[in-house]
Amino acid sequence: MELARYIGANYQPEEGLSPQPESENLASKEPPIKITRGFQVSNGCIEFFVRIDNNSEHGLFDVAVELELPEAFELLSPKTVIAGNISPHYHEAVTFLFTCHQCTTNDINAAVKYKDHQNKFHIQQMPEYKIESCKYIMPQDLSRAEFEAKFDKAPQKAWDVRLKEGTSQEEVFRRIQEQLHMSTVTASGNQIELAGRSKDGRDVLYKGVVKNSEGGMYLSSLTVSELERITIGIACEIGNSLKDKIEQVSLKQTQLLQKQDQALGKLDDIPALLEQYGPKIEEAIAKFDDMETYLRDHLASDWEKIRGAWTEAKNGEISKKEFAKRAITTLGWKVIKVVMGRFH
The missing domain is CATH 1.10.260 (434 Repressor (Amino-terminal Domain))
Incomplete structure (x- = not known):
């Protein structure tokens, strides 16, 4: 399934891509050009487009768009893309490709540069455009809402693992991330949520909560996938990973006790x-x-x-x-x- 969220009702993208009714038109009074922005997600990358409409009675020349990205994003296309010349009452669009290294909500900046019919150079700064990357970069390019709705009726596996005394929450989360190799959707406080693909290409959602109770410290986990066997498989992987960690902690504690006993004689x-x-x-x-x-x-x-x-x-x-x-x-x-x- 393809996620496409476009902003700009007047934009007519190529290759069958259709904008949504919602729109944001950034019109300048001087010179009379209109900028429309939007994006879609494809193959795990964000395709960000900028369309420039020439509403004047004269042509625009050497039109180019320069994109500025925060460090969390990695630009896969040139920073500056040439749109060329734009005739009166026509438009041109440029596309940038980038991906993200971490879950982030950031503003994207761009500037449109061009010459008017009198050969005067102009720069029009595009207002900041906010993208919440992990809300859209999901398995099979599903939106966050589509992704969660897909799992409402999917097989679920919940289980609790008692953590050895001395095991830190940060260490548990790190082990989970290493084991699942998923994209972290959220990780705040005592909760972590990841989304990714299983080895055979199935969508998987994992949620974990570290909580304290009278019996000690526990990891409460919920795994959801399309197939029961995948859900159980993920549960086993996490369980085995934490078991290894617990055994390591137990060994360290034993070694510490040995040193203490040697000192006490x-x-x-x-x-x-x-x-x-x-x-x-x-x-x-x-x-x-x-x-x-x-x-x-x-x-x-x-x-x-x-x-x-x-x-x-x-x-x-x-x-x-x-x-x-x-x-x-x-x-x-x-x-x-x-x-x-x-x-x-």
Whole structure:
């Protein structure tokens, strides 16, 4: 579908492009020329046109339009485009091609330069023209309204991911952007919205919100696409990406704890720890079926130091109390913090 939003009811573009009824005519009193601006989006690029109507009784000569763009836009055509000579009561139009590097709302400036019939040189500055780039550069060149309407009845997948303590919102958003390779539509506060194409060319919309609750920090995500399998696929990609991040954070925390323990040496009061936390370790072993996996994942390389004791306890060779004693004696606060975290 082609998005075409034209401004200027009198403009008759070539190649079947039709203007909308809305118009903006920028007429000058001296000299008597009329400037009409507008644009369409095609293949991810903005085609910006400027039409010059000669309403005088004399010809205009060496007419040229010079475009000024903000840094957010990249001009793909020459900065100055020649319109040539314009006969009385005729018009000429020039087209500029540019794209954007980021979501932006910016003013576009241009100047029309020409000579009159007396060979006097004139410059007429075009009033600023505002374009909200990400409102229009969408998959398949849909407008923002068309894009969102397209997904009103499309398959949706919503899911929450609990973020590891210490994971920043900025890091989460960065990971999402890296994983999806989409154009960021909005990113403000704790929300991010992206739009793009799947690997097989389907339109995809992603919305994410980072929120805090009593249970911790969560990423609440909504993915919408034309096909259910794409929606689920995007969900898996984001989930795996965040999982990798969580594992990295967990490893860093484990390494930090190791350094702390090395600095503390044997300062821990083992008997006191056994008395206070030994029963909790026994309770965790009895209560949670996944304790082996949980300990292995959260203790990382330290798991090997108590794996033998766990195997003996699992086989009934030693008691749960004995395992708790060996674990606390070997790892101290490390294993206590991991086990206590399982209760939350």
